[in-house]
Amino acid sequence: MTAPVPCFVGFEGILGGGAGGAxxxxxxxxxxxxxxxxxxxxxxxxxxxxxxxxxxxxxxxIRKYPMSLPKRALYSLPEAAARWSCQTADIADWAFxxxxxxxxxxxxxxxxxxxxxxxxxxxxxxxxxxxxxSGTGPCEVAIRRVRLPGSGEWKHIHPPDAALVxxxxxxxxxxxxxxxxEDQHGIFRRPRADSSxxxxxxxxxxxxxxxxxRSGLPEKQGDLIxxxxxxxxxxxxxxxxxxxxxxxxxxxxxxxxLQAEA
Numbered sequence: 406m407t408a409p410v411p412c413f414v415g416f417e418g419i420l421g422g423g424a425g426g427a428x429x430x431x432x433x434x435x436x437x438x439x440x441x442x443x444x445x446x447x448x449x450x451x452x453x454x455x456x457x458x459x460x461x462x463x464x465x466x467i468r469k470y471p472m473s474l475p476k477r478a479l480y481s482l483p484e485a486a487a488r489w490s491c492q493t494a495d496i497a498d499w500a501f502x503x504x505x506x507x508x509x510x511x512x513x514x515x516x517x518x519x520x521x522x523x524x525x526x527x528x529x530x531x532x533x534x535x536x537x538x539s540g541t542g543p544c545e546v547a548i549r550r551v552r553l554p555g556s557g558e559w560k561h562i563h564p565p566d567a568a569l570v571x572x573x574x575x576x577x578x579x580x581x582x583x584x585x586x587e588d589q590h591g592i593f594r595r596p597r598a599d600s601s602x603x604x605x606x607x608x609x610x611x612x613x614x615x616x617x618x619r620s621g622l623p624e625k626q627g628d629l630i631x632x633x634x635x636x637x638x639x640x641x642x643x644x645x646x647x648x649x650x651x652x653x654x655x656x657x658x659x660x661x662x663l664q665a666e667a
Contacts, residue, residue: 476628477580479508485578489592493573497536500529505586507532508554508577511569516551517560524579525551527571528559535573545572554579588627604637604647606655612636613656617663626653626660 482493489496500507506526513522531548547568550559562568587593613633623629630652637646646652 477583479577479579480583482507482573482576482578485583488583489587492538494536494538496578497529497533501533505578505582506554508579509551509569509571509575510577511551514569515566516562519560521551521553521560524554524577526554527551527576532571532576545570547571584627602645605640608640609633609636609655613659622660622663626656629660630656 480488482496485496486493496505497507499505507529508524509527511522511525513520527548528550531550532546535542535544535546547570549562549568551569552559613629613636616629616632623632630649633652633656634646634649637652638644
C-alpha cells in the first residue's frame with residue numbers, strides 16, 4: 406500500500422491490535438466436518454435457508470449467496486489505524502496535510518449564532534497536540550471552531566461561551582472518507598490474478614443477478630465489485646478470487662445497462 410508520508414517525524418509506541426478485522430473467517434459446522442470461509446468487514450456471509458425446492462442445504466446457501474449489509478458509517482482513529490497498520494499520530498498528520506477530515510459528534514450546541522448538532526468537522530491543527538509522538542501530549546483539548554460537513558465556513562465559539570472539550574476517543578472518520586483514502590492509496594488492493602486460472606463465471610453471474618433481484622443495485626459500482634470478489638473468496642476451495650479489474654470488466658456492461666434503465 407502507498408500511504409502519505411507523515412508530516413511530523415518522531416517516535417511513538419506501536420499501536421496494539423491486529424489488522425482491525427479487515428478480513429476475517431466464519432465457521433460452519435464443528436469438528437472435522439467444519440468448513441471455513443472468509444468474510445469482509447461490511448459483508449455477512451450467512452444467508453437464510455435455501456428457497457423451497459432449490460435443493461440447497463443451509464450451508465450451501467451460506468457459501469453461494471452472501472448477503473450485503475450496510476457499510477460502516479464511522480471509524481474511530483484507533484480502528485482506522487489498526488485497519489491501515491499505522492499509528493493514530495500518522496492519521497492526525499495526514500488530516501493536517503489535507504488527506505482526511507476528522508469529525509466529532511456533538512449534541513445541539515449554540516455555535517456561531519446557530520444551533521449545530523450531529524457530525525461536525527474539526528480543524529486538525531486544534532487537536533494535533535494530543536498526538537505528539539513523544540507521548541507528552543494532553544489527553545483532551547478545548548476547541549472553539551467547527552464546520553458542517555461539505556461546508557467551507559468555520560463556525561466559532563466566542564467567549565464567554567464554553568469551548569468544546571475533545572478527547573482522542575471523540576475523533577472519527579466517515580466510512581466514505583475511509584473508502585476514498587483506501588482507493589487513492591491502494592490499500593487492500595489485491596494483486597492481479599493468474600490469467601491462466603479459470604473461475605466460476607457462470608456462478609458469478611447467477612449470484613450477481615440474485616443479489617440485484619433481492620437488494621437492488623448498491624450506490625456505487627465499486628461496492629458491487631467488492632461484493633462479487635467476496636463471493637469468489639467464499640465459494641472457492643482455496644479462497645482465491647479474480648482481481649478487481651477483471652471483475653469490473655464483467656460488471657461494467659451490466660451496471661451501465663441497469664443505470665440507463667433506472
